[in-house]
Amino acid sequence: MGLSGGPACIKYLLFIFNLLFVISGIVIISVGAVVQATYHKYEPILDDSFFSVPALLIATGSIILIISFFGCCGAVKENHCMTITFSVLLVLIFILELAAGIAGYVLRNRAEDVLQTHLMETMNQYVENTEYTTLWDGMQREFECCGVKNASDWNVVFHNESLPTSCCFGLPGSVGGMNCTSTDVNNVHSEGCLVKMGEFITNNAVALGGVGIGIAVVQFLGIVLACCLARSIRQHYETV
Structure with a gap:
């Protein structure tokens, strides 16, 4: 016999959340890919660390698309093990996105120093x-x-x-x-x-940081729902 009442409501909320989760994964991949492609034009004047944040977001978005399978199956089949697995993976993704968001804001503060050094180096070799x-x-x-x-x-x-x-x-x-x-x-x-590129890097860093932290906050709700559903499933089948 399946879940009913409040636990059933949580089940359907988690299923709907997973659809949003898939969309968020696609958004993260898109933002990371666009910024990565934009940065590629200016690779000689950018530090490797500038490419790590969009790359991390692309990897995170790809993983999100995979683990959403556990969330959907766990919710629909009322499978305790799959729901717990989804919760654990969601926590790991939550940490990765917060890390990407924080790294994006940190890079914003480092942008001017890194840019000035590389701009001077490349300018001196403009002719050669x-x-x-x-x-x-x-x-x-x-x-x-x-x-x-x-x-x-x-x-x-x-x-x-x-x-x-x-x-x-x-x-x-x-x-x-x-x-x-x-x-x-x-x-x-x-x-x-230096000023123009600094603004360009800052705007992209804020976008990356905002996407990472914003979606991480939304996913925190998914972690809470998954944990509540897992507990409800366990309690339900223990009483059957």
Whole structure:
């Protein structure tokens, strides 16, 4: 004989929760994959730790899709063992998501120091390294920035007033082209790429952290429901 009353209500709530759980897994994978792909364009100026958080979210989302099977089966079949297994796995996922969320916020605070170091290193090799040439030109056009802190940073590279065409408005030019100068104040992007990239990394870090912590809080409800259902199943069959 199956569960009835309050325990039956918990059973159906847990089943509905698992459907939401699957959706949350897909959301986590999507957010992690989008951020990972976005970061990939700027791999030379980002530390490996920046890729660990989206990778952790992708792995967590994949695991969520798998363990939701235990939750659905445990609820529908009123199986105590599967429900307990689901609860334990859910606790582990809860911890992983909190870790990803906290790591995302920590990276936000480290972003500027890491970026400044790598931006200076890659800028100094702008002429010799075509990968860095493409990176800088793409970054300066996308974020409408110039240099690390401002356009004068390029003096160290070119030893004159020349700037990459990507520093200036209305000059598409070729990759690595130098057709404008720092004296063209009205045509040069005024902000440095450190500020723009810092904002970009911060926004992504907040998004990753928010998704990780937000879904972890929701999943805490699932842990409570699963534990209540497991206890109800055990008590029910002990009295039968």
